[in-house]
Amino acid sequence: MYEQLRAEHGPVAPALLHEDVPIWVVLGHSENMHMLRTPSQFTRDTRLFTSMQDGTVKPDHPLMPIFAWQPICCHAEGDEHLRLRGAVTGAMTTIDHRGIRRHISRATQELVNKFCEEGRADLVSQFAEYLPMAVMCEIFGMSEEYNDRIVHAARDMLKGTETAISSNEYIMDVLMRLTARRRAEPEDDFTSHLINHPARLTDEEVGQHLRVVLIVSYEATANLIANVLRVVLTDPRFRAQLKGGQMTVPEAVEQSLWDEPPFSTIFPYVAKQETELGGQRIRKGDGLILGIAPGNVDPRVRPDLKANMQGNRSHLAFSGGPHECPGQDIGRAIADVGVDALLARLPDVQLACEEDELRWRSSIMNRHLVDLPVKFAPKPQQDVMQRPSIKPASQQRAANWQVSSPKPQPTAAEAAAPVPVATPEPARRPGLFRRLLRWWRGD
Structure with missing residues (x-):
């Protein structure tokens, strides 16, 4: 079109x-x-x-949640835009990115644990749609609100359906209750820092900014994860570059932002x-x-x-100018860490249907996969609090993310033949930079 x-x-x-x-x-x-x-x-x-x-x-227009003016930085200009956006970006600077990456990894392991023993899964409904919401609820300080209902409401309100307005009302109710709790008892989370920013946002302004950050981050990242995984599973060129080390997962994510932007x-x-x-x-x-x-x-x-x-x-993909997405690094981190950890847990994952059987749902704002069925050898559950026992997928140069044909077995003569032992090479002398570094340290 x-x-x-x-x-x-x-x-x-x-x-x-x-x-x-x-x-x-x-x-x-x-x-x-x-x-x-x-501007x-x-x-x-x-x-x-x-x-x-x-x-x-009209007031009941299905796109009214998007059209309607709200007291948020996305709709503001001049000094008011600087005040509101300054509060959002200021609160984002307080996010512990290293801690969030650990949480992304743990959340990924928890989601994979739910289906790893079955050998089959739908990576849209069982992974891509849940990981971003789990992370955003943690960032906001409302992990207790993370459930099926908030995931479904977040996806529904952008579709322009008959239920979009009621889904929006549910999301706002959750966020306004959170705002009231944190106004009374602040903690070290994004919501509390947004409330306590010198810009002095009202409760309505806080709730509306939480909504736009939550929905945009969730929808964009869910689509991004699904798109990257689909290309890994269906494009031999793409998969070969990842497998061979010519492309990292973050680079694969960036390529997807060009080819299939989440919005x-x-x-x-x-x-x-x-x-x-x-x-x-x-x-x-x-x-x-x-x-x-x-x-x-x-x-x-x-x-x-x-x-x-x-x-x-x-x-x-992240817009531009004064309204460029301020949370794009969080979205990239969720996709980078989540996809990498998933492929590390399921190195033999492959598509469980023909590519042309995949279904899509389109709206005026985006196009996303309905499902992504996969199969793999059943895996045991892992303790999500322990360090992973395997390297991240980006470091597994030999990993093959699609089941390949078995390697030919050696003949009896080949198996009986002696295995040559390689002579170890002499140790290399450290380079100039390393020698200078050791001298500076006093090693």
Whole structure:
């Protein structure tokens, strides 16, 4: 669809959302970056959106949880944006990243323990959809709220379904109760630091910022994990690069952010004045969609879609400009550590169906796998508090993440033949840098 729009209209195309709400879809990479980096012309303040002002977007519109203005940094500008975003980024600086990585690893082991003895699993519903929520609940200081209901509500509220509004209400109830508890009894967690930041956020502001951080982090990371695992299991080239050490799991994650960004769009942006973008006349109050997925494959910046994008972070997966995602490093850490630990526990994992049998669910904001069935040799459970007895998958150069045919057995003559013993090489003399380092230490 994006390519049809690009072919017909160029880098900016007119379209309609649910219930015929008019919107511009920004398809070009440079046009998206211009919109993100020009707050004098484009804003996230949805109160300026003409379709909200004239009643085209009705109160029961399925995208109302996304359209509705909220007292959060995503919808603010100027000094108010600096105050609110400063509180969020300030609270994020208090996160113990080393401790969170340990928690990600433990949470991964706990999830794998639930299905490792069966030899089969669905890595979407049993892993990718649960790991990010387990980690975010720990970061927020509400691990007791981690359950099936909050996982399902978080995924449902972005689908634009009839139950999206009630799912949003449930999430907000959880977060407002958490805000009240931490206001009375602060602890060393993200929520308490957000409440106690010098910006002095109100309870409503705290709850709304918790919601946007939770939902965006959860949805983006769940999709990212599923996408990376699918490519590992279905793309021989991708798998061979990981197995052979030419690509690390973090590099695989970055490649996935180019090819299959967790959010395909973010909206609405609103034109603050009449302007021109991508050859189109944009009127004041017009809504625009940040086209992450089409921007990432813009042929002007990426003529060869098979090209390796390792080390290139100029994708749009985390937006950009003043509203660039402040929690992107947390999302990367959950995907990096979670995928690495899973592949280390299940080195023989393989897809349990044909690739063309995989099912997808699409919405205006993203496209994600419905399930990812896999099979593997049954494994015993592990003590999640102990250090893993095997190296991370990124260090297992010989690991093969798909069951291969058995190696040919040696003949009787080959088995009886003496095994040559290699002569040990003389120890290498340390390099200049190491000798200087030893001299400096006094070794």
